[in-house]
Amino acid sequence: MGYDFDWSSIPGALPFLWEGMKITLDITATAIAVGIVWGTLLAMMRLSSLTPLSWLAAGYVNLFRSIPLVMVLLWFFLIVPRLLESVLGLAPGSDVRLASAMVGFALFESAYYAEIIRAGIQSVPKGQVAAAYALGMSYGQAMRLVVLPQAFRNMVPLLLTQAIILFQDTSLVYVSALADFFGAAYKVGDRDGRIVELLLFAGAVYFVICYSASLLVRYFRKRVGA
Amino acid sequence: MISIRGVSKHYGSFQVLTDCSTEVNKGEVIVVCGPSGSGKSTLIKCVNGLEPFQQGEIVVNGISVGDPKTNLPRLRAHVGMVFQHFELFPHMSIAANLTVAQEKVLGRPRDEALERGLKLLDRVGLKAHAHKHPGELSGGQQQRVAIARALAMDPICMLFDEPTSALDPEMINEVLDVMVELAQEGMTMMVVTHEMGFARKVAHRVVFMDQGRIVEDAAKEAFFATPRSERAQQFLAKILHH
Ligand SMILES: Nc1ncnc2c1ncn2[C@@H]1O[C@H](COP(=O)(O)OP(=O)(O)OP(=O)(O)O)[C@@H](O)[C@H]1O
Ligand SMILES: [Mg+2]
Numbered sequence: 001m002g003y004d005f006d007w008s009s010i011p012g013a014l015p016f017l018w019e020g021m022k023i024t025l026d027i028t029a030t031a032i033a034v035g036i037v038w039g040t041l042l043a044m045m046r047l048s049s050l051t052p053l054s055w056l057a058a059g060y061v062n063l064f065r066s067i068p069l070v071m072v073l074l075w076f077f078l079i080v081p082r083l084l085e086s087v088l089g090l091a092p093g094s095d096v097r098l099a100s101a102m103v104g105f106a107l108f109e110s111a112y113y114a115e116i117i118r119a120g121i122q123s124v125p126k127g128q129v130a131a132a133y134a135l136g137m138s139y140g141q142a143m144r145l146v147v148l149p150q151a152f153r154n155m156v157p158l159l160l161t162q163a164i165i166l167f168q169d170t171s172l173v174y175v176s177a178l179a180d181f182f183g184a185a186y187k188v189g190d191r192d193g194r195i196v197e198l199l200l201f202a203g204a205v206y207f208v209i210c211y212s213a214s215l216l217v218r219y220f221r222k223r224v225g226a
Numbered sequence: 227m228i229s230i231r232g233v234s235k236h237y238g239s240f241q242v243l244t245d246c247s248t249e250v251n252k253g254e255v256i257v258v259c260g261p262s263g264s265g266k267s268t269l270i271k272c273v274n275g276l277e278p279f280q281q282g283e284i285v286v287n288g289i290s291v292g293d294p295k296t297n298l299p300r301l302r303a304h305v306g307m308v309f310q311h312f313e314l315f316p317h318m319s320i321a322a323n324l325t326v327a328q329e330k331v332l333g334r335p336r337d338e339a340l341e342r343g344l345k346l347l348d349r350v351g352l353k354a355h356a357h358k359h360p361g362e363l364s365g366g367q368q369q370r371v372a373i374a375r376a377l378a379m380d381p382i383c384m385l386f387d388e389p390t391s392a393l394d395p396e397m398i399n400e401v402l403d404v405m406v407e408l409a410q411e412g413m414t415m416m417v418v419t420h421e422m423g424f425a426r427k428v429a430h431r432v433v434f435m436d437q438g439r440i441v442e443d444a445a446k447e448a449f450f451a452t453p454r455s456e457r458a459q460q461f462l463a464k465i466l467h468h
């Protein structure tokens with residue numbers, strides 16, 4: 001017994017799916033941007049000689065790396081709306097699911113970026129730091145002008161790989177019924193009774209995007225020589 | 227200019243430096259030598275505060291290095307340092323290597339910094355290479371750039387940590403020539419090196435270290451003629467036979 005594929009509901013749903021893709025990209029971009037900035041600070045704290053700072057950062061990183069992402073997201077869906085309601089005086093029930101998702105992903109991803117960036121900082125030879133200090137640079141200048149630019153150059157492939165994983169993981173926002181790309185595809189399929197086709201289509205789109213990105217990673221890896 | 231008094235340093239229970247004292251007067255060139263692991267690099271790094279020490283005192287140009295109130299970056303900005311492995315910044319052009327600290331640390335305007343940098347680059351014979359990156363230069367050329375980079379900060383003294391020991395033999399002299407010239411112009415220099423030809427030519431005094439102690443601190447002539455300690459005699463015999 002064969003299954004009769006019927007792709008006809010896809011063309012009409014494209015605008016809706018595109019709206020979903022925009023949410024996916026929004027969450028991914030926010031999590032990458034915040035993740036890299038906050039991750040860099042965490043990495044610097046972790047490598048700091050001030051033990052309280054380094055413990056704090058280590059605690060944060062280990063905590064987030066030991067909890068499933070789905071749980072983090074669920075907690076944020078439950079907590080952030082309440083928080084925003086009380087802090088910003090938002091009317092109860094306003095839709096802050098997107099904001100919660102962004103906060104959840106950003107904080108979660110920061111833990112992973114922190115570890116990548118820490119390794120990147122440690123990959124810069126100690127002599128470079130000594131040379132920067134010997135020229136009279138402060139810790140901040142040595143980091144900003146000498147260490148981080150070299151660290152990030154070494155890290156580009158790993159950061160991109162992490163971004164690809166993150167892009168796929170955004171589909172987990174389905175737990176809040178937020179219509180990201182995956183959620184949108186599911187909704188259309190459910191409405192038209194064509195779940196199989198819609199999910200195959202969504203899978204193909206994820207594959208094309210992620211596979212192209214991984215080719216890009218390979219290209220950078222060759223250029224960095226790592 | 228540089229005064230080292232009773233400096234001791236340990237890593238945990240391991241004693242790297244024991245009661246080291248010496249003096250570098252203005253315009254003097256001091257060569258520090260000794261076997262591997264004797265603490266030469268550690269001592270020279272203590273002078274500009276790159277390594278902390280537990281006992282004793284180091285005073286550079288009237289400023290106590292070990293004093294927690296001392297503004298170390300400000301002191302280091304005027305103490306030039308040249309490393310064994312050059313440590314040029316690989317992600318910057320040669321010109322940027324020469325100007326970055328002048329601009330960000332001394333606050334010089336960009337064109338003034340560039341002019342000063344290029345003048346010094348010319349002085350070490352590498353004017354044509356300003357736009358290149360360090361990876362495109364030979365080791366000897368990189369080390370000359372590193373010297374120019376330190377000089378661009380208008381240092382009151384210069385520290386060298388085995389500046390030629392990572393170089394191929396044919397490149398050693400191009401670096402030593404720059405250093406000899408600098409010495410002859412009256413720069414105050416503390417140089418860790420095993421190049422005894424350099425020591426004979428320009429050093430005023432030679433300091434010999436062994437197992438974290440300054441075993442010998444003598445005028446050049448006395449050091450080469452009659453080293454007092456047996457360790458120094460053995461050491462000299464070994465490196466002069468090369
Ligand atoms: N961070 C550190 N922790 C522990 N021991 C160290 C550390 N740095 C250096 N040492 C030890 O201190 C001693 C002196 O080191 P230092 O680098 O000053 O010697 P050196 O005279 O410069 O030797 P070389 O000729 O090999 O450069 C060595 O035995 C070294 O193993
Ligand atoms: Mg050494």
